[in-house]
Amino acid sequence: xxxxxxxxxxxxxxxxxxxxxxxxxxxxxxxxxxxxxxxxxxxxxxxxxxxxxxxxxxxxxxxxxxxxxxxxxxxxxxxxxxxxxxxxxxxxxxxxxxxxxxxxxxxxxxxxxxxxxxxxxxxxxxxxxxxxxxxxxxxxxxxxxxxxxxxxxxxxxxxxxxxxxxxxxxxxxxxxxxxxxxxxxxxxxxxxxxxxxxxxxxxxxxxxxxxxxxxxxxxxxxxxxxxxxxxxxxxxxxxxxxxxxxxxxxxxxxxxxxxxxxxxxxxxxxxxxxxxxxxxxxxxxxxxxxx
Numbered sequence: 103x104x105x106x107x108x109x110x111x112x113x114x115x116x117x118x119x120x121x122x123x124x125x126x127x128x129x130x131x132x133x134x135x136x137x138x139x140x141x142x143x144x145x146x147x148x149x150x151x152x153x154x155x156x157x158x159x160x161x162x163x164x165x166x167x168x169x170x171x172x173x174x175x176x177x178x179x180x181x182x183x184x185x186x187x188x189x190x191x192x193x194x195x196x197x198x199x200x201x202x203x204x205x206x207x208x209x210x211x212x213x214x215x216x217x218x219x220x221x222x223x224x225x226x227x228x229x230x231x232x233x234x235x236x237x238x239x240x241x242x243x244x245x246x247x248x249x250x251x252x253x254x255x256x257x258x259x260x261x262x263x264x265x266x267x268x269x270x271x272x273x274x275x276x277x278x279x280x281x282x283x284x285x286x287x288x289x290x291x292x293x294x295x296x297x298x299x300x301x302x303x304x305x306x307x308x309x310x311x312x313x314x315x316x317x318x319x320x321x322x323x324x325x326x327x328x329x330x331x332x333x334x335x336x337x338x339x340x341x342x343x344x345x346x347x348x349x350x351x352x353x354x355x356x357x358x359x360x361x362x363x364x365x366x367x368x369x370x371x372x373x374x375x376x377x378x379x380x381x382x383x384x385x386x387x388x389x390x391x392x393x
Contacts, residue, residue, distance in 0.1 A: 109379070109386050110170065111135050112318040113334035114327045115251075115291055117174070119144035120153030126160045129169070134327045135318065136170040141186050142177075142201050150182045154189055161193050168390040172226060172249075174199040178211055187212070191219035197249060202256070203227040204234045206241040213246055224248040230256035235275045238282045250283050251320060252276065254293025265296065267303055269310065280315040292316040298323040308333035335387075336380050344380035347373055 115136040118129050121144070129137050139157040141150065157173060173195055175186035190198060200212060209225070216223060225246050229235060230253030242250060254272060258264065263271050276292075283290035292311035295304045304326055308319050312333050319330040336344075347364055351374040354362035362369040 109382050110289075111335070111383060111387050111390070112170065112249075112289060112291065114330035115172075115318055115320045116324065116327060117144060117294070117320065117322055120157040121145045121149040123156050123160070126156070128324065130165045130167070132169075132324050132327055133331065134169060134321070134324075135331075136172060136196075137166060138172045138174050138199060138320070140174045141182070142174050150176065151185075154182075154186060158189055158193065161190075161195065164194065171195045172197045172199050174201065174228075177201050178208070178215070184215065187215050188219060191216050191221035191223065195223070197224040197226045199226040199228065199249075199251060201228045201253065202230050202234070203241070204231055204237060206244070209241050209244050209247065213244075222246065226251055228253045229279055231260045232257075232275075235278060238279060239285070242282060242288060243286045247288065250279065250288050250290040252279060252291065252293040252316075255296065257293070267306070269307070276311075276314055276316075284315065289317045290315075292319045294320050294322045295326065296322070298326055301325070301329055305329050305333060336384060340380055341384045344377035344384075347377040348381065351377070 112135050114134040115138055116129065116132065116134040117138045117140045118126050120126070120139050120141045126139065139160070141153050141157065145153045161171065171194070173186070173190045173193065175190070175198055176182040177200060178184055178187070187198065198216075200208075203209065209227070212225060225244075226249035227242065227247055228251045229238060235257070238250075254269070257272065257275060261271075269276070280290055292307075295307045297303055308330055311319060316334075318334045319326075321327060321330060347369055350362040350364040351369055354360070354369070360370075
């Protein structure tokens with residue numbers, strides 16, 4: 103069994119419109135793991151400059167506690183993208199998120215621009231087009247990229263498809279992106295659920311995403327946070343079971359055995375590794391709450 107790398111819980115990733123200072127202030131008390139300050143889709147062209155300055159002011163207040171902070175910039179092919187990058191290149195954030203990434207050339211352009219400002223901030227990228235889905239292995243392996251975010255709304259549009267509750271029509275695209283992310287050892291986050299007041303359908307979407315292998319869910323409303331946290335997290339019972347598996351596994355190793363048994367179930371190395379991940383995840387959350 104290999105030691106688990108450091109885990110950053112990212113069950114719930116909430117978009118916050120940069121043009122809405124009240125919403126950004128409210129986010130200081132929400133139980134989301136990650137806040138994505140949005141300068142792109144959620145901000146009208148006429149408000150782009152104002153939103154940029156408001157997000158910068160919110161970051162300077164540094165009142166978000168344990169929450170991971172990410173800024174979604176406009177694309178560098180827009181009139182606002184380079185100014186967004188320049189403004190937040192050295193900001194106290196965990197990553198910059200860029201939309202509609204499809205190529206290694208785009209990644210190089212972003213990295214070069216950041217380097218010109220003395221920055222090597224981690225990059226998150228949005229996968230929103232058929233080209234991005236098909237070519238993801240060609241550019242997502244860059245070591246500066248630490249997160250992949252599905253832009254399912256735009257992807258549906260680009261496919262000329264329709265939004266369906268089951269999202270069966272997106273199954274190949276979603277599964278391919280998760281497969282690539284796991285191959286490259288990147289975290290990957292599911293797209294937003296547009297029917298934000300329907301928590302039952304949100305739970306179904308989260309459970310489906312968790313089953314596929316996503317690490318968390320991007321959200322558009324504070325009311326969605328609790329469901330995402332529950333589905334993409336672990337219950338007290340899950341953690342207790344994981345600890346029991348690890349205890350049984352360690353006892354088997356001490357006895358020179360390659361397998362263990364717990365409650366009538368066979369335990370092998372892969373089960374112990376997953377149990378270790380569950381316990382490490384729970385410890386990361388507990389440590390965060392103490393800070």
